[in-house]
Amino acid sequence: MPIPFRKGHGTQNDFVLLPDPDGDLDLTEDRVRALCDRRRGLGADGVLRVVRTKAVPDAPAELEGDTWFMDYRNADGSVAEMCGNGVRVFARHLAEHGLVGAEEFPVGTRAGARTAIVHPDGDVTVGMGRVRLLDPSSATVGGRTLTGLGVDVGNPHLVCATDDLDALDLTVQPGYNPMFFPHGVNIEFMVPAGAGAVRMRVHERGVGETRSCGTGTVAAAAVALHDAGRAEGEVTVHIPGGTVRVAIADGAATLTGPAEFVADGVLSDAWWSAL
Numbered sequence: 001m002p003i004p005f006r007k008g009h010g011t012q013n014d015f016v017l018l019p020d021p022d023g024d025l026d027l028t029e030d031r032v033r034a035l036c037d038r039r040r041g042l043g044a045d046g047v048l049r050v051v052r053t054k055a056v057p058d059a060p061a062e063l064e065g066d067t068w069f070m071d072y073r074n075a076d077g078s079v080a081e082m083c084g085n086g087v088r089v090f091a092r093h094l095a096e097h098g099l100v101g102a103e104e105f106p107v108g109t110r111a112g113a114r115t116a117i118v119h120p121d122g123d124v125t126v127g128m129g130r131v132r133l134l135d136p137s138s139a140t141v142g143g144r145t146l147t148g149l150g151v152d153v154g155n156p157h158l159v160c161a162t163d164d165l166d167a168l169d170l171t172v173q174p175g176y177n178p179m180f181f182p183h184g185v186n187i188e189f190m191v192p193a194g195a196g197a198v199r200m201r202v203h204e205r206g207v208g209e210t211r212s213c214g215t216g217t218v219a220a221a222a223v224a225l226h227d228a229g230r231a232e233g234e235v236t237v238h239i240p241g242g243t244v245r246v247a248i249a250d251g252a253a254t255l256t257g258p259a260e261f262v263a264d265g266v267l268s269d270a271w272w273s274a275l
């Protein structure tokens with residue numbers, strides 16, 4: 001059976017999409033790692049399996065069975081609850097293939113349903129759900145300890161302020177408190193970038209440094225607003241891979257940004273079977 005794939009990205013956070021409506025693919029950790037490998041595979045930060053919720057045994061019970069489910073995997077093969085850039089790319093894929101009827105539609109994730117609107121210019125707005133500010137914690141990078149705030153965006157984040165974003169060496173895993181984040185953490189580093197804007201870099205759990213992290217931009221926006229004494233507002237977040245807009249109101253966030261596709265293809269049977 002030929003296995004089709006699509007390659008896309010959201011602000012250069014890149015993904016391999018695998019259309020698999022009935023959940024027939026045996027998507028092992030080894031296969032995810034191979035797909036994401038930039039030398040022996042297609043190369044990506046993660047895999048998005050496009051599957052109906054009813055074919056996903058660990059999908060949240062409140063999701064309807066026919067809802068399209070973003071089965072997200074990190075490049076190291078691990079499963080994560082949510083991926084903000086991934087939902088934008090996933091939603092645009094659904095819309096382009098006529099797989100959804102309404103202008104606004106739900107996407108199932110392990111963090112619950114997220115609503116998506118695909119705009120005519122290709123941008124996508126995602127309702128990211130509740131954003132919860134947690135306690136302070138810290139990260140260690142290059143021998144420096146940076147204080148920050150934990151944030152739950154469906155997946156775990158630690159947002160740290162820094163004075164020199166460009167000097168950080170994120171090729172190695174930053175230190176963090178494993179008692180506070182027992183399942184690992186995505187760590188954002190941010191600096192102010194003018195009124196209502198921040199610049200951010202991220203070290204993602206299960207991936208390493210990426211050029212963007214949608215849930216991370218939401219976490220950074222929430223902390224930037226909190227630092228300004230506000231619980232609501234709009235923040236423009238500049239990441240190495242582009243720019244997104246985050247709005248927070250009533251404790252919930254929306255994320256707006258681009259979603260782009262670069263290739264459609266078919267995996268080699270021999271390559272897949274040998275994994």
Ligand SMILES: N[C@@H](CCC[C@H](N)C(=O)O)C(=O)O
Pocket residue numbers: 013046074079080081082083084085086155156186204205206207212213214215216
């Ligand atoms: N890049 C994503 C987040 C992907 C999951 C993350 N690495 C985790 O393990 O929680 C995004 O755009 O939000």
